[in-house]
Amino acid sequence: MPRYICSQCGKEYDAITADGFCTNQPECEFGTGWLTEAGSAAKTAAGTPGLTPMGFENEAGLCVLMMDGSLSMGEPAFPDSDYPGTRYKLVAMNAAGGLWSLRSMTHQDAAYLALCVFAGEPRLILLESVEALFKKHNTPESLADTIQNMLEKQTPDARFTNINAAVQLAYDIKQAFIGGDLSAYGGPSGFKPVIHPVVRDGADGEEFIEIPNVRVLIYTDGEHNVTSAIKNPFAGDEQSVLITAFIGEQDAKGVGQMQNLACTCPKHAPATGFFLIDTPERVQTLRGIFRMASGASGFCAACLKVEQKTEPEAEGNSTVEESAESQTLEETAAEDSPPPA
Numbered sequence: 534m535p536r537y538i539c540s541q542c543g544k545e546y547d548a549i550t551a552d553g554f555c556t557n558q559p560e561c562e563f564g565t566g567w568l569t570e571a572g573s574a575a576k577t578a579a580g581t582p583g584l585t586p587m588g589f590e591n592e593a594g595l596c597v598l599m600m601d602g603s604l605s606m607g608e609p610a611f612p613d614s615d616y617p618g619t620r621y622k623l624v625a626m627n628a629a630g631g632l633w634s635l636r637s638m639t640h641q642d643a644a645y646l647a648l649c650v651f652a653g654e655p656r657l658i659l660l661e662s663v664e665a666l667f668k669k670h671n672t673p674e675s676l677a678d679t680i681q682n683m684l685e686k687q688t689p690d691a692r693f694t695n696i697n698a699a700v701q702l703a704y705d706i707k708q709a710f711i712g713g714d715l716s717a718y719g720g721p722s723g724f725k726p727v728i729h730p731v732v733r734d735g736a737d738g739e740e741f742i743e744i745p746n747v748r749v750l751i752y753t754d755g756e757h758n759v760t761s762a763i764k765n766p767f768a769g770d771e772q773s774v775l776i777t778a779f780i781g782e783q784d785a786k787g788v789g790q791m792q793n794l795a796c797t798c799p800k801h802a803p804a805t806g807f808f809l810i811d812t813p814e815r816v817q818t819l820r821g822i823f824r825m826a827s828g829a830s831g832f833c834a835a836c837l838k839v840e841q842k843t844e845p846e847a848e849g850n851s852t853v854e855e856s857a858e859s860q861t862l863e864e865t866a867a868e869d870s871p872p873p874a
């Protein structure tokens with residue numbers, strides 16, 4: 534009888550699990566470990582331990598997740614590896630895992646999440662507080678199932694990929710948040726969005742700008758394939774809050790498109806908020822991006838590294854929120870800089 538080993542936690546199994554992923558939760562972080570045949574030369578997942586929650590002490594924040602649900606997402610996520618899931622499954626597990634790590638943050642009632650799917654056109658599936666989301670789901674598994682179901686069953690026009698329409702809807706929701714009224718999208722109204730003062734290295738030296746506590750994350754595994762050229766409404770903002778990711782090969786056409794859409798990090802410029810997910814070793818990165826966007830805590834790979842470094846020993850250790858090292862990008866940036874003259 535062959536034995537299997539989890540790529541993440543090393544737990545041994547006599548038989549493969551139903552979906553090929555490790556079931557050793559909570560010790561093994563949900564969605565990050567899968568079973569590889571013992572003795573096979575398969576590489577294990579990157580040695581980075583799981584990410585942990587960021588501090589989050591703001592009145593109102595928003596994350597817009599714009600998720601590609603097109604039919605190609607049903608293909609194996611990493612065909613050249615032993616990763617057992619489709620791209621749908623990859624995204625659902627890591628979106629759920631990333632969101633789940635926000636469970637220890639405070640003010641969950643004021644952190645909003647807009648879950649959208651898109652292919653030929655975008656659709657807002659739900660806009661609610663993180664608190665409400667956690668009330669409906671007691672486990673990351675159930676949240677992952679909900680997200681996967683959304684992607685597979687509720688994506689309109691699943692044969693096409695219209696990046697413009699998706700980015701525009703995300704932008705409109707972001708603008709409504711800044712205006713303090715999300716009622717047109719089924720969300721709250723009459724709230725005050727939190728705005729962080731940040732210093733940024735601009736073309737003419739230091740610039741003092743304001744960044745609203747909102748992030749937009751869009752990913753695709755395809756490319757814009759409707760006739761109009763790609764437009765980026767976020768490019769007109771003082772500071773773009775658009776984080777992008779591509780799931781697939783590095784030389785795919787969609788990579789350049791996502792790269793061009795991504796924001797430039799205000800703290801780590803010229804680093805951008807673009808992430809390539811092309812190997813199973815990037816699974817932790819994918820999860821980290823979902824967490825970073827949901828917690829409105831960063832923009833780029835360097836921001837993500839800071840989060841990973843400040844991680845405490847154990848998952849769910851809420852004292853990280855009090856730790857000076859777990860400051861959000863905005864706080865850190867503000868403190869690093871002299872006050873505006």
Ligand SMILES: [Zn+2]
Pocket residue numbers: 539540541542543544555556557561562566567
């Ligand atoms: Zn495991």
Ligand SMILES: [Zn+2]
Pocket residue numbers: 798799800801804831832833834835836837
């Ligand atoms: Zn950064």
